[in-house]
Amino acid sequence: MHRHGSYQRKRCGGTRVERFCCPVCRLSCTVLPAGVLPYRSSRVQELEQHFDQCLAVEPVVSAVPRSRALERALSDFARRRQPLCDLLGQLISPAQASLPQLWHHLRKTLGSLEAILGLLHGRFGTSLLSDYRCLKAAPG
Numbered sequence: 001m002h003r004h005g006s007y008q009r010k011r012c013g014g015t016r017v018e019r020f021c022c023p024v025c026r027l028s029c030t031v032l033p034a035g036v037l038p039y040r041s042s043r044v045q046e047l048e049q050h051f052d053q054c055l056a057v058e059p060v061v062s063a064v065p066r067s068r069a070l071e072r073a074l075s076d077f078a079r080r081r082q083p084l085c086d087l088l089g090q091l092i093s094p095a096q097a098s099l100p101q102l103w104h105h106l107r108k109t110l111g112s113l114e115a116i117l118g119l120l121h122g123r124f125g126t127s128l129l130s131d132y133r134c135l136k137a138a139p140g
Contacts, residue, residue, distance in 0.1 A: 004028055009036065035114075040129070041069045048113035050074065055103040076129040077103075083131075087124055 004021035008014050015036055021028045035044045042050075050070040081099050085092055092105045110116045113128075120126050 001029075009041070037129075038127075040073060042067065042073065044113050044117070046070065047073055051077070051103055051113070052107070055100040073129055080129060080131075084120075084128070087126065 001020040001022055004019040006016050006018045008016055015033055017033065017036070018031050019028055020031065032038060037044060037047065040047070047070065051074065054074055078099050081097075081102055085097055085102060091109060092102060097105060106116050110119055117128060120128060
């Protein structure tokens, strides 16, 4: 792999994202820095705080306006609730957890959103918000 270039994610505070290219097969890939989500304009920490706030047992009303990106992520998480409950099986109880219950169990069991994302990617080849193709193993 050779360094192919880079770009800045302006919505993530101007974070520099490196691009690499394979000289043999000519495929390129992006290496995201820690704390940056794929296909999202918000950072891991922002998303974690937003979910904590919105999915608390007694949601906190905040004076800070919610961004559309964070609301879209929450909506995507809601769509993934049942597949995640099915996938995580006994790690989550009950198996038919509501969205706030699922989030509470994930946070209680695994801790940070970064740890949750790491488990979903490493063990199951998926993510919290979508079933991204880039997380799947390359064919044979």
